Amino acid sequence: MKYYSTRHNSLDVSLEEAVFKGLAPDGGLYLPRTIPRLPQAFLHNIRAMSLKDICYAIAYVAFHGDIEASVIHELVNNTFNYDIPITAIDNDKYVMELFHGPTMGFKDVGAMFMGSLLRHYIKQSGRFDAVNVLVATSGDTGAAVAGGLHNIPGVNVWILYPQDSISYMQEAQFATLGGNIRAVEVNGTLADCKAIAKQAYNDKELNERMLFSSATSINVARIVPQTFYYFWAYATLARKGVDVKNLVFSVPCGNLGNLASGLVARAMGLPIKRFVAAGNIDNALDIYLNTGLVKEATTFTSIAPAINVSSPTNFDRITALTGDLETARQLIHSYAFAEDDVMATMRELHDANDYVMDTHSAFAYRALQHDLQPGEVGVSLATAHPAKFSSQVEMALGHDIDVPQQLREYLSGTRQVETINSGYTAFKKLLLAYK
Numbered sequence: 001m002k003y004y005s006t007r008h009n010s011l012d013v014s015l016e017e018a019v020f021k022g023l024a025p026d027g028g029l030y031l032p033r034t035i036p037r038l039p040q041a042f043l044h045n046i047r048a049m050s051l052k053d054i055c056y057a058i059a060y061v062a063f064h065g066d067i068e069a070s071v072i073h074e075l076v077n078n079t080f081n082y083d084i085p086i087t088a089i090d091n092d093k094y095v096m097e098l099f100h101g102p103t104m105g106f107k108d109v110g111a112m113f114m115g116s117l118l119r120h121y122i123k124q125s126g127r128f129d130a131v132n133v134l135v136a137t138s139g140d141t142g143a144a145v146a147g148g149l150h151n152i153p154g155v156n157v158w159i160l161y162p163q164d165s166i167s168y169m170q171e172a173q174f175a176t177l178g179g180n181i182r183a184v185e186v187n188g189t190l191a192d193c194k195a196i197a198k199q200a201y202n203d204k205e206l207n208e209r210m211l212f213s214s215a216t217s218i219n220v221a222r223i224v225p226q227t228f229y230y231f232w233a234y235a236t237l238a239r240k241g242v243d244v245k246n247l248v249f250s251v252p253c254g255n256l257g258n259l260a261s262g263l264v265a266r267a268m269g270l271p272i273k274r275f276v277a278a279g280n281i282d283n284a285l286d287i288y289l290n291t292g293l294v295k296e297a298t299t300f301t302s303i304a305p306a307i308n309v310s311s312p313t314n315f316d317r318i319t320a321l322t323g324d325l326e327t328a329r330q331l332i333h334s335y336a337f338a339e340d341d342v343m344a345t346m347r348e349l350h351d352a353n354d355y356v357m358d359t360h361s362a363f364a365y366r367a368l369q370h371d372l373q374p375g376e377v378g379v380s381l382a383t384a385h386p387a388k389f390s391s392q393v394e395m396a397l398g399h400d401i402d403v404p405q406q407l408r409e410y411l412s413g414t415r416q417v418e419t420i421n422s423g424y425t426a427f428k429k430l431l432l433a434y435k
């Protein structure tokens with residue numbers, strides 16, 4: 001399979017090259033030239049299949065021309081070693097919890113798959129002394145990428161994050177790992193962090209001396225593993241005897257990687273009627289769907305930092321996968337909510353259903369409540385364990401929540417952090433010093 005750039009000004013590349021480059025040379029994002037369709041028999045049999053078997057079947061269809069079957073097996077085995085529970089909230093609405101992996105966020109699946117894939121390529125070629133993975137993050141991506149790439153020989157991970165807009169727990173999840181994971185705290189905003197990473201990627205002098213890649217949702221390797229759970233929802237509901245003819249997924253959207261994967265799952269043949277995209281007020285996808293304009297949104301201190309994104313990195317994938325604006329509007333219904341309303345949803349769910357949801361996931365659930373029509377079945381994606389955003393969740397509910405042992409362990413680790421100002425020079429010095 002060849003991969004093309006959404007800006008159409010770079011040559012098509014192999015999967016391996018797309019994974020190592022991250023961003024295409026023309027600044028576009030890689031997508032497969034054609035999205036392979038799953039055989040009809042697959043959907044027929046899916047309700048009887050295990051999660052691993054479903055993942056394997058999808059990965060095989062996506063990658064069999066590029067990766068040996070035995071390696072595809074290994075990648076899949078490394079991806080989901082945990083459950084993806086689906087809970088009925090009422091007759092037609094379900095919540096799918098994507099956060100039972102190592103860092104308790106949905107990005108674990110993409111990061112672990114990507115980590116295994118890098119490990120495979122590095123082992124196979126033996127030609128890289130070190131690949132530097134730069135991550136500009138407001139929190140969860142850093143944790144997931146650090147977890148997925150920790151201790152992989154030949155991979156250095158640099159996590160750039162804004163000083164004041166990250167939770168204590170999120171920082172602990174990558175800054176306490178040590179080894180090949182380097183936490184770089186930037187005295188600035190997420191936009192500053194992204195700008196620094198971009199400058200490093202484009203720095204001629206650095207590129208002559210070191211190799212760079214990206215493990216955020218820019219990287220094409222993250223798309224396929226994030227399609228797995230859409231299929232899993234279909235299989236699980238079908239097995240329960242739920243009518244899955246009119247299936248709607250609600251997604252809390254930030255950089256739009258999750259939604260892009262949903263669109264790919266649909267293009268591969270999964271019968272999804274439409275998506276509901278949930279974000280905060282003033283979000284770029286909502287502005288686009290309502291006005292046709294591509295505009296940067298504003299960011300602010302948010303109860304759900306991972307969806308508070310001014311220019312979503314996967315935006316061009318969404319437009320490429322939907323085609324024209326009219327189609328995009330039919331396929332994606334967007335919602336932009338005020339935070340007070342989302343906190344009310346969290347209280348309602350807690351009081352009426354005894355269900356505690358994290359802030360991001362609650363945006364999606366609220367959007368599903370607004371959008372779902374009679375005769376449809378909705379699945380709302382829950383993207384983080386509530387304890388990852390405990391202060392925000394506790395503020396909404398008005399009482400403390402439990403923090404699982406798995407998360408508490410990070411808090412007792414030693415933080416190793418480099419602090420730099422928001423200019424590029426300081427970061428370049430750091431990179432060169434490690435060389």
Ligand SMILES: *Cc1c(COP(=O)(O)O)cnc(C)c1O
Nearest residue numbers: 140254255256257258306360383
């Ligand atoms: C990253 C993240 C999102 C947004 O996902 P995108 O793929 O960036 O749109 C939503 N919720 C949580 C908890 C996240 O970490």
